[in-house]
Amino acid sequence: MSQTAMPRLVTPPRLKEGTMRIVPLGGLGEIGRNMAVFELNGKLLIVDCGVLFPEEHQPGVDLILPDFSYIEDRLDDIVAVILTHGHEDHIGAVPYLLNQRPDIPLIGSQLTLALIEAKLTEHRIKPYTLTVSEGQIERLGPFECEFVAVNHSIPDALAVFLRTEAGNVLHTGDFKMDQLPLDGRITDLRAFARLGEEGVDLLMVDSTNADVPGFTTAEREIGPTLEGIFGSVRKRIIVASFSSHVHRVQQVLNAAAKEGRRVALVGRSMVRNMNIAAQLGYLTVPDGILVDIKNVDNIPDNQIVLMCTGSQGEPMAALSRMANGDHRVEVGDGDTVILASSLIPGNENAVFRVINGLLKLGADVVHKGSAKVHVSGHAAAGELLYCYNILRPRNVMPVHGETRHLIANGRLAEQTGIPKKNILLTDDGSVVDLVDGKAQIVGSVECGYVYVDGSSVGEITDADLKDRRILGDEGFISIIAVVNRSTGKIVTGPEIHARGFAEDDAVFDEIIPKINAALEEGVTNSKDHTTYQLQQSVRRVVGTWVNKRYRRRPMIIPVVLEA
CATH class of the missing domain: 3.60.15.10 (Ribonuclease Z/Hydroxyacylglutathione hydrolase-like)
Known part of the structure; x- marks a missing residue:
């Protein structure tokens, strides 16, 4: 064993x-x-x-x-x-x-x-x-x-x-x-x-x-595939890869040089890493082949290759932004996008979302599953x-x-x-x-x-992420009420606001009487009650109603004040 x-x-x-x-x-x-x-x-x-x-x-x-x-x-x-x-x-x-x-x-x-x-x-x-x-x-x-x-x-x-x-x-x-x-x-x-x-x-x-x-396929087998694609495409070519994949960038540069295309590196990490690789001699850059991304609009589509980040569907990477239409490079009919990387487990949905977005824009998408563009x-x-x-x-x-x-x-x-x-x-x-x-x-x-998370390190917990998932998937409901400390009667409210749950707050009209009854009962049945106990009563009432009525589990935040 x-x-x-x-x-x-x-x-x-x-x-x-x-x-x-x-x-x-x-x-x-x-x-x-x-x-x-x-x-x-x-x-x-x-x-x-x-x-x-x-x-x-x-x-x-x-x-x-x-x-x-x-x-x-x-x-x-x-x-x-x-x-x-x-x-x-x-x-x-x-x-x-x-x-x-x-x-x-x-x-x-x-x-x-x-x-x-x-x-x-x-x-x-x-x-x-x-x-x-x-x-x-x-x-x-x-x-x-x-x-x-x-x-x-x-x-x-x-x-x-x-x-x-x-x-x-x-x-x-x-x-x-x-x-x-x-x-x-x-x-x-x-x-x-x-x-x-x-x-x-x-x-x-x-x-x-x-x-x-x-055995893993040799890197050398990728070169002829890229050259074949580059030779058959008549518009722009966009290749997405890891920003540190020096060998793949080298093959793209070689294929582009053979077909008379120039290459623009897109993405801060891609530019930084390839500059380092070239300076140290790990990347051989043919003379005159690189062009600044700012100047690509002046180059005919059939003479340019964009080498970018985002092969894993990262939301802020260049390729994802192109697929969403919020990048300076506008992908269109006849453009060819090559995803030159393996799919890291867990990234499948993000990558497929990018592929679908590119296809909707009219691009042809080539990936490891359809051609030998990565090993x-x-x-x-x-x-x-x-x-x-x-x-x-x-x-x-x-x-x-x-x-x-x-x-x-x-x-x-x-x-x-x-x-x-x-x-x-x-x-x-x-x-x-x-x-x-x-x-x-x-x-x-x-x-x-x-x-x-932003500038914070270690401050976000799994419980925080669970709350975020609930907010994103199920929505948010807040209930604010002021009750009389002695009688339990509603002084103000309850005001109910929702986000990501229902477009019209009028759907909550039927639950308001039940909230009022729960608050009144909570006050009159226990002289030693706390506002926390009243809030929990409201949460149970609203949660049960929402679950039975809509089969949803939104985040419910009740706020009860006594006057």
Whole structure:
């Protein structure tokens, strides 16, 4: 039987000297918010610190952060934060952590650190950074860290191998095994084999595509598809992708240059990230191909490509605004929109809403389901099997994925001969101890969602989101009444106002007598009554009536004053 996460909070035992403790604070049971804390001999090392993007049932939320409460009183014990690559779900929460201690060292590759430094500039934080590359070894407190090149959908991704007295841990980060990558930088299987010979006591491995059989398609296969589309379209082309997908932007630039089109980058993050990638040599920009978005109206439709953000249906991103008709770029008949990204679970409705909006405007929409315009950046089942056979880890802890991905990854590990009891299927907040080559789930800690809502961080609760959903789905009813403290007779009101429930407040005429009766009864039956009790009586009366009459459950806010 594999080890599975504790069903409830179980306080872990006191950590012994020479034992390493691993606590994932995000990325397990979800796609995003990746963060893992390693503790040994009183020192903490963090791998990744990312954000999760909100779903429709989290209205008003901008971002979701890992829960830092586990480490907030031990910030001075953190020796470093290692960033495996530059995607938002791995670096997006760094500014919020550094707001609590700005001098935490950040360790990562050249591109990764350039992306996070640009982000931190917007937060007015100047970080302490150390640039590392594959093959480099750094000592960070009790952790000796060796960095290994891995291939992903962003350049310069790294895995990290932790050598400690408690055992060796390999954290793959996000990776795949594209054998013909655009930048020629493959996942270093020779290094994996060497580390496997040395001994991997715990493998923390990317699970996102563990339930996808076979091997991930090579990035090179996307280029001919894009070139074919670009060659057949006679009007504008709009390509939406992640703002950090350097390889995809490179392919768009190449296809545009071949067809004699110019390219405008749309979206602040897209412009920022591609400027950084070009300056560092990760993006090759053909001479004269880029044009400022302000000047696209002066270029014929058959000579322009717009490369924008919004492939996941984000409401404020460029593509969503185009679909809603509130962007300076007006999508029309004959335009072609290419969604060059995978669909992140939870974003389906938002993406389909954007697609429908674009189709209504007369555009042709091409996506992964209709043409080979995107490939995943994560290893499929066949690639993971290779990893297990090369590394031969003693223990396995699947990470980065929903529950179904973690379970699928655990099954792959078992197929390669790893004992089921050595496969740890964990949740965010699970506590895993490693010592003498044995990994074991020993407890769990509080690990909730921390919501960023405008300028507030952590002030919004799940109860607040429930109220927002009720307001959005069911509407709002307020009842204001002033009653005589002695007789219970209505002095003023009740005044009833509704939003999102009924267009005409006259629908409440039939319930007013019942409200009056409830208030009078509440006053006359109890001399020690409170206004809160009267308000609860009104809420019950109105709630019962609304539910029976309209089958609705709006938010009901009664206000009762006594005079």
